[in-house]
Amino acid sequence: MKKMSATGLLKLRPNVVKSFFRTYKASGIPELTQVRHNVKRGNYATLEGKDIAFFESIVGKNHLVQDDLQGYNVDFMRSVRGSSQLVLRPSSTQEVSAILKYCNERKLAVCPQGGNTGLVGGSVPVCDEIVLSLARLDKILHIDEITGIAACEAGCILENLDLKARELGLVVPLDLGAKSSCHIGGNVSTNAGGLRVLRYGNLHGSVLGVEAVLANGDVLDLMSDFKKDNTGYHLKHLFIGSEGTLGVVTKVSMLCAPQSQAQHVAFLGLSSFDDVLKTFRDSRQFLGEILSSCELIDANSLDASVNHFKLNSPIEGYPFYMLIETSGSNAEHDMEKFNRFLENGMEKGQIIDGTITGEVGKMQEIWKLRELVPVALIEDGFCFKYDISLPLREFYHIVEVMQERVGNLATRVCGYGHLGDSNLHLNICCQEFTQEIYKCIEPFVYEYTSQVKGSISAEHGIGFLKKNYLKYSKSPAAISKMRELKQLLDPNSILNPYKVLN
Ligand SMILES: O=C(O)CC[C@@H](O)C(=O)O
Ligand SMILES: [Zn+2]
Numbered sequence: 390m391k392k393m394s395a396t397g398l399l400k401l402r403p404n405v406v407k408s409f410f411r412t413y414k415a416s417g418i419p420e421l422t423q424v425r426h427n428v429k430r431g432n433y434a435t436l437e438g439k440d441i442a443f444f445e446s447i448v449g450k451n452h453l454v455q456d457d458l459q460g461y462n463v464d465f466m467r468s469v470r471g472s473s474q475l476v477l478r479p480s481s482t483q484e485v486s487a488i489l490k491y492c493n494e495r496k497l498a499v500c501p502q503g504g505n506t507g508l509v510g511g512s513v514p515v516c517d518e519i520v521l522s523l524a525r526l527d528k529i530l531h532i533d534e535i536t537g538i539a540a541c542e543a544g545c546i547l548e549n550l551d552l553k554a555r556e557l558g559l560v561v562p563l564d565l566g567a568k569s570s571c572h573i574g575g576n577v578s579t580n581a582g583g584l585r586v587l588r589y590g591n592l593h594g595s596v597l598g599v600e601a602v603l604a605n606g607d608v609l610d611l612m613s614d615f616k617k618d619n620t621g622y623h624l625k626h627l628f629i630g631s632e633g634t635l636g637v638v639t640k641v642s643m644l645c646a647p648q649s650q651a652q653h654v655a656f657l658g659l660s661s662f663d664d665v666l667k668t669f670r671d672s673r674q675f676l677g678e679i680l681s682s683c684e685l686i687d688a689n690s691l692d693a694s695v696n697h698f699k700l701n702s703p704i705e706g707y708p709f710y711m712l713i714e715t716s717g718s719n720a721e722h723d724m725e726k727f728n729r730f731l732e733n734g735m736e737k738g739q740i741i742d743g744t745i746t747g748e749v750g751k752m753q754e755i756w757k758l759r760e761l762v763p764v765a766l767i768e769d770g771f772c773f774k775y776d777i778s779l780p781l782r783e784f785y786h787i788v789e790v791m792q793e794r795v796g797n798l799a800t801r802v803c804g805y806g807h808l809g810d811s812n813l814h815l816n817i818c819c820q821e822f823t824q825e826i827y828k829c830i831e832p833f834v835y836e837y838t839s840q841v842k843g844s845i846s847a848e849h850g851i852g853f854l855k856k857n858y859l860k861y862s863k864s865p866a867a868i869s870k871m872r873e874l875k876q877l878l879d880p881n882s883i884l885n886p887y888k889v890l891n
Contacts, residue, residue, distance in 0.1 A: 471514025490606025503575025509852030543574020562589035580630030582848030600640035649716035657743035658707035675730035679717035683809030697765035769818035812847035
């Protein structure tokens with residue numbers, strides 16, 4: 390085990406999303422979503438000249454986009470493509486409200502869009518919905534260094550808010566590979582998870598308030614600066630994770646955490662999944678509250694990021710790798726704890742090899758091995774992506790079962806993800822989409838997840854791609870109540886149609 394000095398404080402990460410977008414633009418667009426998924430257009434009005442004139446009077450000529458809409462119509466994964474003819478870029482809640490009120494009266498369907506970094510086709514139109522881009526609502530409203538409360542508009546880029554918070558010794562309690570492009574409003578609407586849910590919990594906990602515009606244009610001001618507010622139903626939760634189907638989030642307030650004073654990252658090689666589980670258990674025991682991330686990367690996943698991005702992995706040749714990060718307040722104490730944890734793991738033969746560092750540059754190098762996995766995997770051609778919560782004891786079994794099932798129809802079957810949150814990313818890559826491989830995978834993957842009482846979406850949401858499978862994670866009674874809520878808040882179903890519910 391090579392031990393490095395602990396000097397690093399804060400981690401700045403590579404611009405994963407921007408590099409991905411370059412690849413995506415170069416590689417063409419997929420076949421029409423409606424054809425592949427057999428979608429029937431809803432009973433919505435079609436755009437007329439009078440609509441364009443109205444929208445122009447609201448957002449102005451320059452923010453009504455009718456040309457070159459591919460970046461708005463195609464999703465991050467290149468698997469869903471809509472045929473919207475119009476993008477509106479409002480600059481205020483009032484403009485969003487006027488647009489929705491009009492669309493509701495005219496029965497024009499609307500697809501709200503943030504940074505368009507979602508992985509389930511939730512942020513792009515499926516047919517010809519009007520795209521409502523929140524990109525111009527990008528202001529940071531305030532960050533209070535005493536209380537840690539930050540408020541911003543929905544289109545604020547996560548990284549921008551985080552950098553501003555860091556100037557005040559704070560950190561936004563959400564960290565994703567897509568942070569340089571994704572919007573806070575999109576993060577909240579999808580209840581985005583990411584790399585530090587283990588530390589900060591999910592957005593249902595850290596979001597204090599939201600402002601949302603309903604389908605009929607009503608503005609619901611649920612902004613709050615308080616953690617404690619027991620005044621009846623907490624309506625804000627309806628907009629966290631409902632993927633733009635119940636309202637459009639326009640503002641958010643959240644509680645930022647104090648920035649940690651010391652960070653360390655270890656990258657470990659293990660020879661069995663049983664050892665992975667024991668090492669996770671020990672990490673909780675030995676590292677306690679300073680444990681901030683616990684990620685799993687299997688050999689196929691590591692191979693993808695190393696080879697595609699020509700990275701150097703400090704250790705090689707193991708079936709499993711763990712990335713364990715601590716964030717604490719005293720580098721020396723944290724390092725002592727980490728060393729005890731590592732020594733224990735090595736003595737028991739659970740950890741075979743590894744490296745640990747507190748240097749910023751070296752921590753970044755290690756994080757790249759993990760964060761670039763999903764981007765590298767897309768390069769094989771087509772990638773079936775699953776984002777499932779599984780009981781930890783069952784966590785890796787499905788990867789092995791899937792390897793057996795798809796055999797050489799796949800170029801790679803990979804399991805990686807947020808082990809500390811029981812959230813597996815199962816990715817099955819192949820040269821191109823074929824019915825043969827598709828049928829091997831679905832609905833089996835959902836049936837399996839349901840049988841072990843997992844969740845078919847741990848963090849990416851249901852969006853368009855998983856809406857037919859919601860029943861594997863929600864009872865008929867729960868789905869029926871979801872429909873009633875949708876009907877109550879959006880009776881004409883103009884908001885993000887074809888998503889979440891059938
Ligand atoms: O692409 C994926 O399957 C996972 C993406 C993201 O949630 C991650 O954890 O890297
Ligand atoms: Zn993830």
